[in-house]
Amino acid sequence: MARRVKCPYCENYLDKDDAIPYKKRYYHKQCFETWKMEAEHRKELIKYICELYKIEAPTGMMLKQIKEFQEEYKYKLKGIELALRYFHETLGNPVREGDGLGIVPFIYEEAKKDYLQKKAIEESVKSAINQKQRERIVVIKKQSRRNTKIVDISTL
Numbered sequence: 413m414a415r416r417v418k419c420p421y422c423e424n425y426l427d428k429d430d431a432i433p434y435k436k437r438y439y440h441k442q443c444f445e446t447w448k449m450e451a452e453h454r455k456e457l458i459k460y461i462c463e464l465y466k467i468e469a470p471t472g473m474m475l476k477q478i479k480e481f482q483e484e485y486k487y488k489l490k491g492i493e494l495a496l497r498y499f500h501e502t503l504g505n506p507v508r509e510g511d512g513l514g515i516v517p518f519i520y521e522e523a524k525k526d527y528l529q530k531k532a533i534e535e536s537v538k539s540a541i542n543q544k545q546r547e548r549i550v551v552i553k554k555q556s557r558r559n560t561k562i563v564d565i566s567t568l
Contacts, residue, residue: 421447453489460493464500464507477513485517491524492516498523 414429421443431438439447457478461470470478481487487495495516499505 419443450489453493457489457493460496461513464496465509471512473512477516481513481516485520487516487520491520494527495520495523498526502526 414427417438432444
């Protein structure tokens with residue numbers, strides 16, 4: 413039996429042989445993938461905030477708001493980014509200096525519905541395109557009358 417190690421993501425123990433090592437820490441496979449995905453989403457959110465507000469790094473207040481949204485409201489990092497995109501890009505609201513990210517709780521559900529609706533439309537378009545590609549038009553040409561004999565009915 414291998415040595416037991418603690419996964420830093422879920423804080424459960426697992427065998428070291430079954431764990432994925434990363435920077436002197438050992439993760440469950442699923443925990444590691446989830447952690448990597450969250451780290452990527454966090455980078456994307458911070459990058460978008462910096463572009464949106466034209467700043468080098470998010471302010472302390474913004475980081476506090478992100479943490480609060482995650483812990484108190486159980487919002488996902490990608491959801492926060494999509495809510496901000498919806499508010500500023502889709503609805504066309506201007507960026508006001510000093511407001512931070514306080515609008516997110518008020519538009520999160522609306523942005524979520526909009527995003528899900530867009531995804532459903534994309535999927536229906538893809539399925540329609542796939543359906544159209546499966547359908548084939550078959551053209552049947554009629555034989556020309558030159559080769560056929562004319563039968564006189566009165567002789568029969």
